[in-house]
Amino acid sequence: MKFISFLSLLFLFSHPIQSQNSEIVAWDEVEKTPVFVGCSESGNISTCSKKAFIDFVINQFNQELISESESAYTLNFRIIIGTDGKLRWSSVKGNNDEIELEGRRILSILPAYSPGLVNDQPVNVMVSYRIELEKQNEISNVRSVDIPPIPRDCENNDDKRTCLAENISRYVNRSFNTDILRSKKKGNSIFRTTVNFVISEQGKIVDITADGENEVFNQEAIRVVSTIPSMRPAILNDKPVAVSYSLPVVVGISNI
Numbered sequence: 001m002k003f004i005s006f007l008s009l010l011f012l013f014s015h016p017i018q019s020q021n022s023e024i025v026a027w028d029e030v031e032k033t034p035v036f037v038g039c040s041e042s043g044n045i046s047t048c049s050k051k052a053f054i055d056f057v058i059n060q061f062n063q064e065l066i067s068e069s070e071s072a073y074t075l076n077f078r079i080i081i082g083t084d085g086k087l088r089w090s091s092v093k094g095n096n097d098e099i100e101l102e103g104r105r106i107l108s109i110l111p112a113y114s115p116g117l118v119n120d121q122p123v124n125v126m127v128s129y130r131i132e133l134e135k136q137n138e139i140s141n142v143r144s145v146d147i148p149p150i151p152r153d154c155e156n157n158d159d160k161r162t163c164l165a166e167n168i169s170r171y172v173n174r175s176f177n178t179d180i181l182r183s184k185k186k187g188n189s190i191f192r193t194t195v196n197f198v199i200s201e202q203g204k205i206v207d208i209t210a211d212g213e214n215e216v217f218n219q220e221a222i223r224v225v226s227t228i229p230s231m232r233p234a235i236l237n238d239k240p241v242a243v244s245y246s247l248p249v250v251v252g253i254s255n256i
Contacts, residue, residue: 024080025118027127034081034113034125038220041177049113050127052219055226057131059209060106065098066133075103077129083122085113111219139198140236142243147235149199149243155232168228168247175224180216181253191217195225195247201240203233212249221249 027033027046036056039048057075066073075094082088087110092103116125142148147160154163181191193212200206205228210218225247233240 024124024126025116027116027125030116030118030123030125032117034085034116036113036219037111037216038177038180038223040114041179048223050129051226052223053110054129054131055208055222056110056219057103057106057129058133059207059222060109061133062102065102073099073133075099075129075131075133077103077107077131079107079127079129081113081116081125081127083115083124085115085122088124111215139242139244140234142199142234142245145234145236145241145243146238149203149234150232152229152231168245171228172221172224172247172249175227176249176251177220177224178251178253180220181214181251189253191249191251191253193218193221193249195221195249197225197245197247198242199231199234199245200242201233203231203240205230210249217251 027050033046034049035045036049036052039045039052042048057077061075073095075092078091079087080089087107090104090107092100092107094100094103115122117123142164143161148164150160151164151167153167154160157163181189191212191214193210193214195208195210197208198206205226208222208225210221212218212221234243235241
């Protein structure tokens with residue numbers, strides 16, 4: 001059984017609170033919010049970083065833990081991002097102990113942020129999230145449906161399968177931020193990953209994972225794919241269905 005994830009942001013603390021070591025500031029109160037991997041060049045770093053955290057949790061969650069008897073599961077996170085950008089403190093609440101343990105496991109592999117700043121000095125930043133996971137109907141292979149998902153640019157194209165593939169590849173190539181890769185590697189480098197995702201019954205991109213060796217490259221690929229615009233869903237037996245999609249991504253970087 002596959003699942004689709006619905007997410008929403010919980011409250012953010014509106015006042016700083018004190019700890020033994022340094023001030024803890026609410027996300028909305030800092031001058032520069034913490035920056036999640038891949039969001040440094042975003043037009044809205046705060047929004048990008050919030051969404052990137054949620055996407056990371058969703059993509060890392062072991063969906064086999066969700067019981068057939070439950071219609072939905074919820075994970076509530078409260079975290080403090082330290083002055084070094086690493087997770088300093090966290091609280092995880094879920095439907096049961098197993099779900100909470102999975103939430104803590106995911107936090108243990110959370111990439112470090114660039115820290116939040118107040119008066120150009122790093123500060124501890126607190127933020128809370130609520131993430132809900134709901135069941136989804138079985139997922140078809142994109143090659144097995146009667147009509148594939150149709151992006152807006154492919155509406156009038158006779159070969160919609162080819163147009164879909166070209167549209168997705170062109171969007172990813174155009175949207176990829178190669179600067180974050182140049183900052184991590186010297187000389188010429190080639191990065192490879194395969195991004196797997198689902199185009200839902202509503203035509204939205206969900207359940208994104210990437211399996212390349214370089215985690216920064218993986219996260220940037222996930223970020224880009226998560227921004228692909230919604231499209232008309234695939235059709236099978238005259239009904240909209242969710243379909244799986246696999247996208248190889250190769251980027252060459254030349255540092256002079």
